[in-house]
Amino acid sequence: MNRGAIAEINLSAIAHNLEIVKRVSKDSAVIAVVKADAYGHGCREISKRLIKEGVSYLAVAYTGEAILLRDAGITAPIIVLFDREDIEGFFDFDLVPVIHDITTALALSRVARGRRTTIKVHVKVDTGMGRLGLSSNHLIENLVKIADMEGIELAGLMSHFSDADLSDRSYAAVQLERFNKIREALFKKLNKKIFSHIANSAAALAFEDAHLDAVRPGLMLYGYSPLGQNKNTEPINLIPAMKVKTKILCIRNLPPDSPISYGRTFVTKRRSKIGVLPVGYADGYDRLFSNNAEVLVRGRRVPVVGRICMDITMVDLTEVEDVREGDEVVILGQQGDESITAHELACKARTIPYEILTSLGSHSRKEYIYPVRKGGFLTGQMFKERR
Numbered sequence: 001m002n003r004g005a006i007a008e009i010n011l012s013a014i015a016h017n018l019e020i021v022k023r024v025s026k027d028s029a030v031i032a033v034v035k036a037d038a039y040g041h042g043c044r045e046i047s048k049r050l051i052k053e054g055v056s057y058l059a060v061a062y063t064g065e066a067i068l069l070r071d072a073g074i075t076a077p078i079i080v081l082f083d084r085e086d087i088e089g090f091f092d093f094d095l096v097p098v099i100h101d102i103t104t105a106l107a108l109s110r111v112a113r114g115r116r117t118t119i120k121v122h123v124k125v126d127t128g129m130g131r132l133g134l135s136s137n138h139l140i141e142n143l144v145k146i147a148d149m150e151g152i153e154l155a156g157l158m159s160h161f162s163d164a165d166l167s168d169r170s171y172a173a174v175q176l177e178r179f180n181k182i183r184e185a186l187f188k189k190l191n192k193k194i195f196s197h198i199a200n201s202a203a204a205l206a207f208e209d210a211h212l213d214a215v216r217p218g219l220m221l222y223g224y225s226p227l228g229q230n231k232n233t234e235p236i237n238l239i240p241a242m243k244v245k246t247k248i249l250c251i252r253n254l255p256p257d258s259p260i261s262y263g264r265t266f267v268t269k270r271r272s273k274i275g276v277l278p279v280g281y282a283d284g285y286d287r288l289f290s291n292n293a294e295v296l297v298r299g300r301r302v303p304v305v306g307r308i309c310m311d312i313t314m315v316d317l318t319e320v321e322d323v324r325e326g327d328e329v330v331i332l333g334q335q336g337d338e339s340i341t342a343h344e345l346a347c348k349a350r351t352i353p354y355e356i357l358t359s360l361g362s363h364s365r366k367e368y369i370y371p372v373r374k375g376g377f378l379t380g381q382m383f384k385e386r387r
Contacts, residue, residue, distance in 0.1 A: 002365065003282075003283065003311065004246070004278070004279055004282075004283035004284075004365070005245060005246040005279050005283060005284075005285075005360070005363070005364045005365075006244070006245055006246070006364055006365050006366070006367055007040070007041070007243070007360065007361050007364035007365070007366050007367070008242070008245060008367045008368075009041050009042060009045070009046070009241055009242055009243075009366060009367065009368045009369070010239070010242075010370075011046075011049045011241075011368055011369065011370040012369075013223055013239035013240065013241040014046060014049050014050065014053075014221060014222070014241050015049060015053050016237075016239050017221050017222070017223055017238050017239060018032070018050060018053050018054075018055065018217075019053075020220070020236060020237065020238060021215065021220060022054075024204055024205060024236075025199075025211050025215040026211070028214050028215050029056040029057070029197075029213060029214040029215075030055045030057075030214065030215060031055070031056065031057040031058070031059050031079060031215070031216045031217075032047070032050045032055040032057070032059065032217065032221060033059045033216055033217065033218035033221070034047050034050070034059065034060060034065075034069075035059065035061040035062075036065075036362075037065075037358075037361065037362055038222075039218065039219065039221075039222050039354065039357045039361065040242070040357045040358040040359070040360060040361020040362045041222055041241060041242055041357070041366075042361075042366045042368070043065060043068060043069060044068065044074075045366075046221075047072070047074055047076075048072070049370075050221070051074065051076050055076070056077070056214065057077045057078070057214070058074070058076055058077070058078045058079070059078070059079040059081055059216060060078060060080055060081065061081050061083070062082060062086075063080055063083045063089040064086075066078045066089075066093060066095050067089065077096055078093075078095050079096045079122060080095050080096065080098060081098050082098070082132065083097070084100065084101075084104045087104075087107050090108065091111060091112070091115060091117065096120050096121065096156075097119070098121070098122045098124050099121050099122070099123045099124065099146060100124050100134065101134065102142055102145065102146070105123075105145075105152060106149070108149075108152060109150055109151045109152050110151075111151075112151025112152065113150055113151050115151075117151065118152070118153050119151060119152065119153065120153045120155035120156075121146075121152055121154060121155060121156070122155060122157065122158050122195075123143060123156070123157055123158070124158050124159060124160070125139060125143075125157065125158075125159050126159070127159040127160075127175040127178040127179050127182075127198075128162055128171065128174065128178065129159070129162045130162075131160070133159065133160075139182065140182070140186060143157075143182075143186050143189075144186070144190065154190075154194060155194075155195060156194065156196070156197065157182070157183060157186065157194045157195070157196045157197075158196065158197050158198060159175065159198045160200070161175055161198065161202070161203055161210075162175065164199075164202040164203040164206070164207055164210070165202035165226040165227055165228075169206070169207055172207060172210070175198070176198065176207075176209060176210050179196070195213045196212045196213050196214075197212055197213060197214040197215065197216055198210055199212065199216060200217070200218060200226070201216075201217045201218055201219045201221075201225070201226045202226040202227060203215070204217050205220065205226075205227060218354075219353065219354060220238055222240070222241050222242065223238045223239050223241045223242070224238060224240060224341070224342055224343065224353045225238060226353075228343060240333065240341065242333065242357060242360075242361060243330060243332065243334065244330070244332040244360045244364055245328055245330050245331065245333070246328075246329050246331065247277075247325075247326050247328060248275045248276070248277065248323070248324070248325050248329060249275075249276045249277060249278045250275070250276040251273055251275050251276070251317060251323065251324075252273070252275075252276065253271070253274075254268055254272050254274055255268070255271055256268055256269060256270055256271060256272075257269075258272070259306075260305050260314050261290075261305075261306030261307045261308075261309060262306070262307045263307055265291055265306060266305040266306040266314075270318070271318075272316060273317040273318045273320070273323070274305065274315070274316060274317065275297070275302075275317045275329070276313075276314055277295070277312065277313040277315060278312065279311075279312075279313050280308055280309045280310045280311040280312050280313055281310055282311060283311075283360075283363045283364070284359040284361075284362065284363035284364070285308060285313060286308070287307065287308050288348065288349040289304055289313075289348060290304065290308045291303075291304065291305060292304065292348050295315055295330060295331050295340070296329065296330035296334075296335040296339075296340060297315070297317060297320050297323060297327060297328075297329050297335075298320055298322070298323060298327065298335075299335055299336025299337060299338055300319070300320055301338055302315045302316055302317055302319070302320060303315065332345065332356070332360055341353075342356040342357055
């Protein structure tokens with residue numbers, strides 16, 4: 001058997017979530033963030049579906065991710081957010097680099113001149129994230145210098161919010177004000193408007209003033225709100241696109257006082273049915289879920305018991321009737337009327353949904369499902385991509 005879990009990806013949910021992005025962002029273009037293998041969902045199939053549904057641009061972290069998309073036949077504009085090493089790759093694969101400093105701009109200009117071509121770039125300015133971007137020191141002067149470089153076309157200006165997901169968006173408002181002042185000053189210098197974007201998923205949902213020319217949704221495309229369970233925000237009908245599932249490898253009938261797994265952190269108090277799952281922390285199922293999470297079996301929640309091992313996890317099936325070896329187990333997603341969300345798992349592991357999705361998704365084999373219409377009716381059809 002193959003190790004680990006299967007991530008079932010619902011491409012119809014991706015399309016549905018994109019429609020919500022379009023609705024809330026109104027006239028702004030959509031830059032779909034598909035970095036980190038589309039947050040663990042599989043960048044090639046996700047990108048193809050997003051393009052089919054009308055996104056304007058894709059965004060990745062590094063050129064290697066963009067090259068995977070080009071090799072998959074994707075021709076849409078791809079913005080590379082962080083890479084500054086693979087200068088030749090930007091030209092070879094027709095990519096849009098994000099410039100964070102003058103040094104990278106000079107390198108791009110030099111290669112463009114050598115190739116007798118022009119490359120479109122976006123420039124990132126640091127408005128308070130403190131991570132990457134041109135800083136306030138001679139900022140406008142440097143932006144104009146980049147715009148005037150031979151072989152460079154300044155096609156976009158961007159920044160990134162530090163905490164637009166908080167209910168108090170006062171700092172995000174400060175960042176937006178800084179960004180707008182930079183945009184205005186640049187317009188006066190160049191006498192032309194530069195395509196501008198700063199809004200992530202949180203700002204797309206809850207900070208309309210930040211929508212500008214484009215929004216950059218990430219998490220919400222995959223079915224989760226970065227605003228979490230904030231009761232002060234209007235509910236939105238996002239659909240989680242990932243279901244992570246495995247099967248029961250073995251069922252053991254154990255007497256009371258039987259220790260389970262390393263360290264004897266769980267000991268049975270009664271005669272118990274203990275299910276063994278072929279998934280462990282090597283498959284992205286965090287050790288912090290030891291004695292601290294549930295999975296779904298036959299539509300019921302059952303607890304994880306004992307420490308999670310590298311390759312194995314144990315669950316207590318005592319209350320589940322007619323359970324058998326080989327039955328489906330859902331680690332993340334819905335089964336029957338019950339569901340386990342990335343928000344729930346993130347809370348238990350003291351992390352964020354982004355980490356849950358990227359970790360479980362990147363370690364799982366993929367199955368993609370989408371609706372097919374036959375004779376006027378929608379039927380479920382599935383194709384698989386194994387990794």
